[in-house]
Amino acid sequence: MSATTIKRRDFLKTGAAVGGGLLLSVYLPELAHAESLTTPSVPKTAGTFSPNAFIRIAADDSVTIIINKSEMGQGVYTSLPMLVVEELEADWNKIRVESAPVAAAYNHPSFGIQMTGGSTSTASEWDRLRKMGAAGRIMLIAAAAKKWNVEPQSLHAEKNFVIHDASGRRASFGSLADLAATLTPPTNVPLKDPKDFKLIGKSMRRLDTPAKVNGSAQFGLDVHFPGMMTAVVLRPPVFGGKVVSINAEKAKAVPGVKDVLAVPTGVAVIANGFWPAKLGRERLEVTWDEGPNAGISTVGMREQYASLAKTPGLVARKLGDPAKALAGAAKTIVAEYEVPYLAHAMMEPLNCVVDLRADHCEIWTGTQFQTVDRLAAAATAGLKPEQVEIHTTLLGGGFGRRANPASDFVVEAVQVAKAAKVPVKVVWTREDDIRGGWYRPMWYDRMVGGVDAAGNPIAWTHTIVGQSIMQGTMFEPFGIKNGIDDSSVEGAADLLYGIPNLQVDLHTPRIGVPVQWWRSVGHSHNGFAVEAFFDELAHAGGKDPYELRRALLAKQPRMRAVLDLVARQANWGKPLPPGHGRGIATHFSFDSYVAQVAEVSVDKNGALRVHRMVCAVDCGRVINPDSVRAQMEGGIVFGLTAALKDEITLERGRVQQRNFHDYPMLRINEAPEIEVHIVSSTENPTGVGEPGVPPVAPAVANAIFAATGKRVRKLPIRSIQMV
């Protein structure tokens, strides 16, 4: 989910005012009387020392860091332990990382629920985890001081030992665990001066890599225990369709199929393995009531959106008098931009294991949304939230899909387990994933811009048309204000360029296709429309697109710095061979500043090749530089797949794509050379998982214009019409 979807700044402000983390409990009443939101609940185990919910030190000197964020590739199982260990002074080479259970102690400090998203993991844990580490160190030092009868000030901690400087005496953390566990946690926890950081700011190798190169890493799909069955679910061909009748005779005849059961989302085939379950599903004969969504077609939607875009929507932002400024402009241009529905297509298809008992429900799944999933699972199972245990496995990609506001894949698995009366793993096939909805919405953007006689932009209007991802979810009360879903206009209404007359307005049609946050959320479409149109406006005024951006970012020094850096590194302005072109784009999202330059070529047949992507990022203080580089690299490839490859389309309510042959991913032979430059900063850390995505498509589209003179206003760009 996007931080800004919940209007991040306001949220943080209000959140702090009401004592952090309490906001969501207004909407999730179960949270209000859950465990204290500020005092971590720590299980007491003999011989171990747990100063708080994030650290466990055992007598054998093992130091376990319990991480409340889901590892989906972004490196939180490495960067977040770095924050703890920096202050705890544990031995980096000896730590273990464990995924946290669901507990209030692990809630997002601003969002008030346990979740991973909005590119907020580092930003939101930056202070807390360092304090947790420091508290642990202070207690270990206090234990040693007591043991040796010396002043704590005469001791320091280093690599799993407390050391008495004067005598050279050393005590390992493990040997102090018992004693430390009897002490009271400190209330005043001073933090290191950044100049003394030993880990923070250094590229540390990821702790999860060894397990990911020998096959031992456990993803949700790898969970297995005796007695567990596998289920696949046949879902309706149209969103919202209902089962009318089932003929399960042929399905049940498949060896290995144990049962066929109607569940609220469709028909579940229960078998002793994936293959028989899938074969059984293929043999089901089901009649559906397709419901009201059977008429949905992308072609029809596009017509509806295009005509809506020509009418005024709800105003999300207004500055000056755009209508008057446009009327007086020396030159005006109009352009319409379009992007399709997109599936997240994580490499690991959705899955969820449920062991449901009379008074307990145990769940193993790769989720980004522990609190929401637990509440939903409890409600489905008829249990209390505390009777539901969720084991967060590694996630084979998330990109937002595993933070489902309806907990769709978890709720369905609980429903299947309830019906099957055995522990069950529900597995989604790739086809289920591609056709399963919860897409990045389809968007249509109409832009009008005007420049004065000197070619300077003086007016800008942007009409956005697309579904709301907040509507109908528990996030609606603070995600939608005065009819405007902030995530629909993020990256557009908060335009950084100094244009004196500006209007952004929004139409939110209701369509029966479930939509959801998708890596970079609203920025994924607004970044394209805004940055590609800015390029058009620059050319309309006879300006260099880099120089004009630079001029209009005079009051945005951080963005201007990344822009200058990327231009320099990409040799902006240096001639390229014929058929080649460079395009530049910037985008501010998740509180980070990113600028990119794409270098492309287009041959005479219109075949496009992206040769090089240069990226500059300012994400505040960097914890693990190599991890930031990796996220930018990954964001660029993700953005290129969206720019060049994919669309989800519907006809008669049916999704027309089904697997990687017709919903393709960028492959290694198409992947450009990528260069990432990080701006050094002492500001607080900001997001990196998502901000690399939004500038990609506009940088490529602008490069295509530079190479060919052709404007690309619709994604995906499969080839360029050269005639």
Next chain:
Amino acid sequence: MITLRVNGKEVTADVDPTTPLLWVLRETLGLTGTKYGCGMAQCGACTVHLNGEAIRSCVKRAADAAGKDITTIEGLSPDLSHPLQKAWIELDVPQCGYCQSGQLMSAAVLLAESANPTDNEIDEGMAGNICRCGTYSRIRAAIHRAAAIKAGGGRV
């Protein structure tokens, strides 16, 4: 009942012989390092070696693998000592990691066939493996690094 030779060991599996090898490896033999991604040989997450050749186990009937040498990611090395594993760790290739077993198994065949592959050979040899996290530039670099490790164990 079919008999398979997996990572040097003979094993028997009581499964329908038309079951894809992938599911026998994962569910019957518990070798979950080999991944399911698409079920139609599009993504390469399920790549294993069959008599030294990289194949997509999601579309290979288990019965057709009987009597042949099957190597999975678990059998690439017993101790992370394969040059590719070393290079993958050194360059921090994986992000989510889900596709990496398949990437490594494809790369292992590429490296066996070409001691020092060019970028083009890497692109060609690895184009069957999708990585949604976008680790491609690191995969390229790590294959070069593994080739150097294999050649001399030394530095490049």
